[in-house]
Amino acid sequence: MIYVVLSCRYLLAGVFLVALVGKLRSRATYLEFVAATGALLGVGDRAARRAALSTVAAEVIIVCALIAEPAARVGLGLAALLLGCFTVALLSALRRGSTTPCRCFGASTTPIRVEHVLRSATLGVLALAGLLVDLTLATHHYAPAGVAVSVPAVAAGILLSTRLDDVVDLLR
Template identity: 85%
Template sequence: MIYLVLSCRYLLGGVFLVSLVGKLRSRAAYSEFVAATGALLGVVDRTARWAARATVAAEVVIVCALIAEPVARAGLGLAALLLGCFTVALTRALRRGSTTPCRCFGASTTPIRVEHAMRSAVLGSIALGGLLIDLTLATHRYELAGIAVSVPAVAAGILLTTRLDDVADLLR
């Protein structure tokens, strides 16, 4: 079970890291993220800027916490909370009929869809599940072979999660 928890941590850490890079890769990308945040939340520019900054700050804290063993549980809990907020925000925007692009990972021009809310809900469930399993573990000793097996699965999960729009379009 320790490798399942480790995989949950690194999957979520990788997804949030890709998200951060996509949002912060340029001034234009960050501005587009702020605008999308405002449109998704249905708020004015000042509130959108605050929400965007808070999101980026939370993602930085989560990535750092998920990497560091002593605070990994806090990282899983914060990830579950933030992903729950994302799920609610996306669901509310969908109910309002918003066609704002999901800038979760930066440059996407695809309008938000149910898949985006589902992705956040599934990732939130992974974070919560990882936390609950981790609370049952007595030790966190890892073997190199177990880590080596986990890495390809985590990498595939990060790729599929962050390229959801492409995967969904391919399957349509």
């Protein structure tokens, strides 16, 4: 089970890292993220700027905590909490009929849809499951072979999560 926890940690760290790079790669993409945040939350510019900055700060903290072994449980807990907030915010925006693009990973033009809610909820469940399993573990010693087996699954999960719009469009 230790490799399940490790996989959850690095999958979530990878997803949040891709999200950070997508939002912060230029001033324009960050400002688009701020505007999308305001539209999704139904708030004004000032609240949107604060929410966007808080999101970025939380994602940085989560990535660092998930990578650092002593803070992994904190990272999993914070990831579950933030993803729960994302899920509620996206669901609320959908119920209001918002067609704002989800700028979770940067410059997407795809309006939010149920798949975005499901992605956030699924990642949140993974974070919570990883935390609960981690709490049952007595040690955190990893064999190289176990880590090597986890890497392709983590990479596939990151790719699927961050390219969800492309995958859904391909399957339609």
